[in-house]
Structure formats: structure tokens, C-alpha cells
Amino acid sequence: MHDGSGRIVVQGLSKQFGPIIAVNNLSFTVEPGSVTGFLGPNGAGKTTTLRMLLGLVRPTAGASTINGLPFEQLGNPGRVVGAVLEAQGFHPSRTARNHLRVYAAAMGVPDQRADQVLELVGLAEAGRRAAGGFSLGMKQRLALATALLGDPQVLVLDEPANGLDPEGIAWLRAFLQSFARTGRTVLISSHLLAEIEQTVDQVVIISRGQTVYYGSLDYLRQSQQSRVLVQAADPQTLVAKLQEAGVNAIEPTPDGRLAITGVDRKTVADVAMAAGIALYDIQQENVDLEQLFFRLTQGQYTGQQAAYGAPPGYGPPPGAGGYGPPSQGYALPQGTPGYAGTPPQGYAQPGTPPQGYAPAADPQQYQQPPGYAPAADPQQYQQPPGYAPQQPGQQYGGQPYAPPQDQPQAATPPEQPPGGGWGGNA
Incomplete structure (x- = not known):
């Protein structure tokens, strides 16, 4: 039986991780009989606060209580507080029903309670399926079913609508409101502000680890x-x-x-x-x-309100839009051997070219190596010195050569090279 207890009190709560102050002197109260939204930008300290409330993180200063007691003093906390901080705490090969039965045994709850909460969250037909094959929305429902096993006075939910479809979100909203109407306490953290607005009665808004508002949503609107x-x-x-x-x-x-x-x-x-x-x-x-x-919460993570520009030293290339890196010359410090003076005409890159460099007459052509001359016919390869084409009947490897009977001879038979055959006996 629930007698209206379940008040959450956070008083002067602080948490510091090394030089980082995650939560700074945070204070608020969550009353029974209402759905309270716990809001703030990413990094504002919401999850850290919930972890301290549930005894998972030790605060640097301050205290938080449920029913007037710290979480670790609640005796059987699963019968007082149902919590969902993430929806992935399932053995992938265990069925949803068996997962709940394990938790039910730990809380001293009868096995049939597992079937009741599966029905309550809409997973009755999936109770004998392995949780590893569940969608994100189904995992959220199973996590909520786990939180409800002990018929708790308080629900603490971190992003409970994550992964739910519109029908699931509408169901969750109606369920949380009906849960609170029985005199119980609901504290939910979410980034879906439009959905939170339709669900909650009270809001706690934090920024930079500090409370900026807590109280009635209607009063906040009127203010x-x-x-x-x-x-x-x-x-x-x-x-x-x-x-x-x-x-x-x-x-x-x-x-x-x-x-x-x-x-x-x-x-x-x-x-x-x-x-x-x-x-x-x-x-x-x-x-x-x-x-x-x-x-x-304005200003916690405000991006620079300016048009994008190039980093220092980067400028638009000549005659073109956009940004390019600074020009990288080949010049070395003055006095370095092999690099001096001004690049010759036609040298395309800034800086100083290697010693002995001379541009080609046509900048589009490569510089030819010493002694090179092109073939008379550009389509033919340059032949090595002493080379002459082979003649019909010439011996090769000790055997007389003749073209195959079925194949026509070449239009211009090659001449025999000087000194006899190729590799045969004279």
C-alpha cells in the first residue's frame, strides 16, 4: 500500500571529477503525485545527479534522499524505487520472462509478477523471445517492466521514450500520468521537450550543474x-x-x-x-x-555566431572560390647548398628549383634525357644498335625457320642479321 510517501529531496549536491565540476550545489524537491521532468543540455549533470540519487556515484558534497533516507539505507530498494538508466542490461540469450524472474527472485517478488508487468508494458507476446533480438523500443519496454517488478513508490527514468514509436510514446505518457495519480512519484529525464511538455506537471531545469528553475510548469509559463x-x-x-x-x-x-x-x-x-x-x-x-x-540554459554550449572562414594562413586561391592551404615553396633557408635564387621562367611552383634545373622549351613536355632522340616514326620503338629483322629460312636455335603452311607470310619479310642466325650453329 502506498501512503503518499516517496518524496525526493536533493540538497546541496555536488560532484567533481578531478578538475571537472559535473554537479555544483544542486538542490530541488520532487513531490509525490506528480510527474517531474528533469531537463538540461547535454553535459549539464543530469545523469550524474540520477546516479548519485540511486547510490551509484558518491557525491563530493551534499545529500539526496528518498522517503527521507539515502538510497543505500532503503533496505529492499527495488520495492521502493524502480529505475531505468539504460535499456541494455539484458543477457542476450535469456528470454524477457526469465530476465524478469531473475530480478523478481532477488526482490522477493512472486514469479507471476513477471507476467503481469510484461502484460502491462505490452510485451506479453514477446515474453518467451530472447532479449538480444529485441528492437530498441522493445528493450525500453523491458527495462520499464524491470523497474515495475517491485511495485515501487518512485520511478526514476532516464530517457524512457528513446526508441519508442509514436504509439509507444503516447502509451508511456498515459501510463506515467496514471502512475502519478495514485500518489506515487515520477522523475524522468528527457531531451524530447515537446513530449515532456505534454507529460509533466513539474520541471527541474539545470545548466552547468546548477538549478536554474524547479517548480510548476504552468507557473514557469506565466512568469x-x-x-x-x-x-x-x-x-x-x-x-x-x-x-x-x-x-x-x-x-x-x-x-x-x-x-x-x-x-x-x-x-x-x-x-x-x-x-x-x-x-x-x-x-x-x-x-x-x-x-x-x-x-x-542559453550559453552553456553556444556555437560561434559567425560565417565559416578559413583558418589562419589560409586564403582563397587566385581566381577561384573556396579555401586552400598556404603555398608551400621549395626554398630552403638562405645559404643552403643547391637551393638559391629566383625560380627560372616557366617553373610553375613557388620557391627555388633544384640545382641544374632548366625548363623545357614547351612547358607541357618533359625534359628528355641526354642522348635521346625520337624515332622517325613516332609509332615505332627506337631499335638497339646492330639490330636487323630476321629473314625467312634463317635458323633459330639450330632449326630452320619457315612460316606455318596455313598462315600467310609477312608483307615485308625481315632481313637476316649480320653474322648468321640467332643463337644457332654457323
């Missing part, structure tokens, strides 16, 4: 002023009339509308009507959780 977006036939006159009415928070938007902060649509419409200004469009812009989140 932030919304805007009215209006498209007017005469925006300049409308601005002047609004300023006469004491409305000064007005700025243009990139699409040509006016953004007016601190008033509602009726006030803007009344001013426009009194001035005879036609309005083509008027909208009340409500502040959503994503906008609030960015306002509260």
Missing part, C-alpha cells in the same frame, strides 16, 4: 511574457498609436510583422480599430517549453 504578432496595413501608424497607449515593447520580425510584448490581442485590436488601421493577421504567441528551456 514569461508572451507576444502578439500582428500584420497591419500601416505598421508605422500602429506603432505610434500603441506607444501613445503606453505600449513600448514593439519590434519588427523578419517576415514583416510586428511583435508586441506585454499585451494581449484584444488591446492591440482595439488600438488598431480606433485608429482605423486594417489588420491582416493577429496571433497570440504562447511561450512553449522549448523556448523557456533555451532562455534558461
Whole structure:
């Protein structure tokens, strides 16, 4: 039986890993009967905080309690807290049902509870399948089933919707809300802000390891002023009339509308009507959780707001777009043997060429080696000195040569080389 206990209290919690301060004097309270979202940018300290709450990491300072006790003093913690920090803690060849039975035995829970939670999370038909073949979404459901085995007062879930399809996310939202309505406590960490907004009652937002807000989501919305977006036939006159009415928070938007902060649509419409200004469009812009989140956590990991440029020393190549590396010359320090002076005309690379280098007459041609001369016919190879073609009937290897009977002779028979045959007896 759950009597409404299950309050989570985090007080002055800090954790330092060497020079890195992961969590810095973090404090918040999670009340029973509500779903609380635990939000923050990547690296803000969310997972480290949850690990300290569950006794997996020892804090540098501060304390966290559940039901007024640290996690390690809860006795049978699986009957008090159900936790999912990752969805991969399964033996791949063990069935989902047997996986749950192992945990049930450790908690002192009857075996039939495994079948109950499989039914609850929608895995009843997959209970006899090996967990290694499950999809990511099915593993998330099995992890949640494991957390529910002990019928706990508190659920602590890290990214529980990861891998779920839209139907699974809708089911998870309804389940967590119904779980909280029984007087139990739900604390979930997620990066799906739009989904969190539809699920939670309270939010804890942290940045750089510190609390920037915790409390009601509705109160957070009300604390932030919304805007009215209006498209007017005469925006300049409308601005002047609004300023006469004491409305000064007005700025243009990139699409040509006016953004007016601190008033509602009726006030803007009344001013426009009194001035005879036609309005083509008027909208009340409500502040959503994503906008609030960015306002509260801005600056933790802000990229440089500038166009991409080349690194130092890199510039655009002549006559072309883009960036290339700095020119690398061949010149060595002054006085180095073999490298001096200015490159000769026609030498394409910057720097100094090797000693003795001379450019070809035609820069497109390679420099020919000494003594080289091209063949009269460019299609023929240059013959070695003393070479003459072979003659018909000439002996080769001691045997007379004659062309095969079925093959025609060459159009121009070769001449016999001086001194007799090729390798035969004279």
C-alpha cells in the first residue's frame, strides 16, 4: 500500500571529477503525485545527479534522499524505487520472462509478477523471445517492466521514450500520468521537450550543474511574457498609436510583422480599430517549453555566431572560390647548398628549383634525357644498335625457320642479321 510517501529531496549536491565540476550545489524537491521532468543540455549533470540519487556515484558534497533516507539505507530498494538508466542490461540469450524472474527472485517478488508487468508494458507476446533480438523500443519496454517488478513508490527514468514509436510514446505518457495519480512519484529525464511538455506537471531545469528553475510548469509559463504578432496595413501608424497607449515593447520580425510584448490581442485590436488601421493577421504567441528551456540554459554550449572562414594562413586561391592551404615553396633557408635564387621562367611552383634545373622549351613536355632522340616514326620503338629483322629460312636455335603452311607470310619479310642466325650453329 502506498501512503503518499516517496518524496525526493536533493540538497546541496555536488560532484567533481578531478578538475571537472559535473554537479555544483544542486538542490530541488520532487513531490509525490506528480510527474517531474528533469531537463538540461547535454553535459549539464543530469545523469550524474540520477546516479548519485540511486547510490551509484558518491557525491563530493551534499545529500539526496528518498522517503527521507539515502538510497543505500532503503533496505529492499527495488520495492521502493524502480529505475531505468539504460535499456541494455539484458543477457542476450535469456528470454524477457526469465530476465524478469531473475530480478523478481532477488526482490522477493512472486514469479507471476513477471507476467503481469510484461502484460502491462505490452510485451506479453514477446515474453518467451530472447532479449538480444529485441528492437530498441522493445528493450525500453523491458527495462520499464524491470523497474515495475517491485511495485515501487518512485520511478526514476532516464530517457524512457528513446526508441519508442509514436504509439509507444503516447502509451508511456498515459501510463506515467496514471502512475502519478495514485500518489506515487515520477522523475524522468528527457531531451524530447515537446513530449515532456505534454507529460509533466513539474520541471527541474539545470545548466552547468546548477538549478536554474524547479517548480510548476504552468507557473514557469506565466512568469514569461508572451507576444502578439500582428500584420497591419500601416505598421508605422500602429506603432505610434500603441506607444501613445503606453505600449513600448514593439519590434519588427523578419517576415514583416510586428511583435508586441506585454499585451494581449484584444488591446492591440482595439488600438488598431480606433485608429482605423486594417489588420491582416493577429496571433497570440504562447511561450512553449522549448523556448523557456533555451532562455534558461542559453550559453552553456553556444556555437560561434559567425560565417565559416578559413583558418589562419589560409586564403582563397587566385581566381577561384573556396579555401586552400598556404603555398608551400621549395626554398630552403638562405645559404643552403643547391637551393638559391629566383625560380627560372616557366617553373610553375613557388620557391627555388633544384640545382641544374632548366625548363623545357614547351612547358607541357618533359625534359628528355641526354642522348635521346625520337624515332622517325613516332609509332615505332627506337631499335638497339646492330639490330636487323630476321629473314625467312634463317635458323633459330639450330632449326630452320619457315612460316606455318596455313598462315600467310609477312608483307615485308625481315632481313637476316649480320653474322648468321640467332643463337644457332654457323
